[in-house]
Amino acid sequence: MHAMQYSFTLPAAYDMDVVRERVARTGHLLDDWPGLGIKAYLMRERGVHGSPVNQYAPFYLWHTAEGMNRFLWEGAFQRPTDDFGRPSVRQWTGLAYEEGAVGDAPARVAVRRRQPVPEGILLSQVAAEAVRETERLAAAEGALLAAAVVDTGRWELVHFSLHADGVPDGAQGEVFHVLHLSEPERKRLPRGRQW
Template identity: 70%
Template sequence: MHAMQYEITLPADYDMDVVRGRVARVGHLLDAWDGLGLKAYLMRERGTHGSPVNQYAPFYLWNTTEGMNRFLWGGGFEKLSDDFGRPPVRQWTGLACQEGGAAGSPARVAVRRRQPVPDGTRPAEVAQDAVREAGRLAGEDGAVFAAVAVDTGRWELVHFSLWEHDAPGADGDVFQVLHLSAPGRDRLPRGRQW
């Protein structure tokens, strides 16, 4: 599993209905993308859920690097770059993912928390703790899905979770879920991934 996200921060007075409309028009295009586990079309709106910014920030979990590369180099990412400019794309290697108790429910919000892996700690212990945290999040009331991944270039964990209600049981940046494409969600490997 590979996690990926880019963030497009927009002006404070930007009409976020433009983003909503864009997702309504094109969100379905990845509903059958080969190699994609899930893509959450995420948006933060200034003043909503404590967000200080307007931002479009889709989050991806890929089953295959081929599917991810086909998106990045084969045209899917190109249209976004044409519309908004080419943002940096963050990538993490998957450590764990788990369905939540509300797995059959539509996701209303997502929470993303980035966490540094502190110097002087054993990476294996930090990874084990992160896997346990993903399991804890998946067990919270209203959890649809939880995952954790690591960027070893920055030694940074990313915790990602989807929730069926607007009061998630996780700390981090809260995003509205505008659409969820999940053609390979059932093929994402469950539990610890090493």
């Protein structure tokens, strides 16, 4: 499993209905993309759930690297870059993935928590804790799924979860509104730890 995210931070006075309408018009285009586990079309609005910015920031879990590379290099990624500019695309390697109890419910909210992998701690301990946290997040009431991914270039760990019923109690991290969820190969994403 591979994770990917890019974001477009928009001006404070930007009309976020433009983003909503864009996703409503084009979100379905990846509903059958080969190799894509999920694409969550995510948006934050300044002043909502503590967000300091207006931002469009889709998050992907890829079943195959080929699907991800095809998206980036064969034209689909060109559409948003033509409209908003070419963003930096973050990529992470999967550590764990779990389905939640309400996996078939519509996704309403996503939570992304980024944290550094601390020095002086066994990497196996970090990975084991990431697996346990993924299980905990997926078991939360209203959870659709949870994943833990890592960028070993920056030694950054990311916990990502989708929820059906709004922001979960005690949520830690940045909260996003889910505008659309494409999930053509979600059932093929490997569950549990990724090694």
